[in-house]
Amino acid sequence: MNALAATAPPEHAEMLGIQDAATRLGVTMRALRFYEDKGLIAPQRVGTMRIYSRREMGRMQLILRGKRLGFTIREIAEFLDLYDADPEHTEQVRALKARVAARIAGLRKQKRAIEQTLEELISIERQAQAWLEGSPLSAIEDGVEELRRD
Numbered sequence: 001m002n003a004l005a006a007t008a009p010p011e012h013a014e015m016l017g018i019q020d021a022a023t024r025l026g027v028t029m030r031a032l033r034f035y036e037d038k039g040l041i042a043p044q045r046v047g048t049m050r051i052y053s054r055r056e057m058g059r060m061q062l063i064l065r066g067k068r069l070g071f072t073i074r075e076i077a078e079f080l081d082l083y084d085a086d087p088e089h090t091e092q093v094r095a096l097k098a099r100v101a102a103r104i105a106g107l108r109k110q111k112r113a114i115e116q117t118l119e120e121l122i123s124i125e126r127q128a129q130a131w132l133e134g135s136p137l138s139a140i141e142d143g144v145e146e147l148r149r150d
Helices: 003-007 018-025 029-037 054-068 073-085 090-132 136-149
Strands: 044-046 049-052
Touching (some): 018 029, 018 049, 029 049, 029 054, 049 054, 073 090
Antiparallel strands (some): 044 049
16 A cells, blocks of 8 residues: 555545556556646646546546557547536547547558558568479469459
8 A cells, every 4th residue: 555545534545646556557657747748637736746536547547548449649638528528428428439430440441451461462472482482483473463353
């Protein structure tokens, strides 16, 4: 248990200093300061010490999840703002659904592009292997045939 939590009244037992918060979240202290600078979290201050409440820890978990899923800082900020503004979370869920659908579409497009690139690279690898095995003519002919199909 950290020193802050040990001396805090029970209602503040979940208050953490920056080092403890960073450790629990699996991020650096610099990352926490970055998100604070971007206005995504607002830890309380005691002098120069940052104190992270359960709310700030929850916001950080949402931020990290959004980041892991590929959302921009701006998009994450919009989700967090909607969360604070809409106690029923209806608008937040609508916005989230729309952004998730767009993200899925983008990832599917990337997946198709990656699959196409992999197919081309595999073909080139096979042609190179055939050439190394002494069959350069068939490797070149295979490559020409594949170009005609595209």
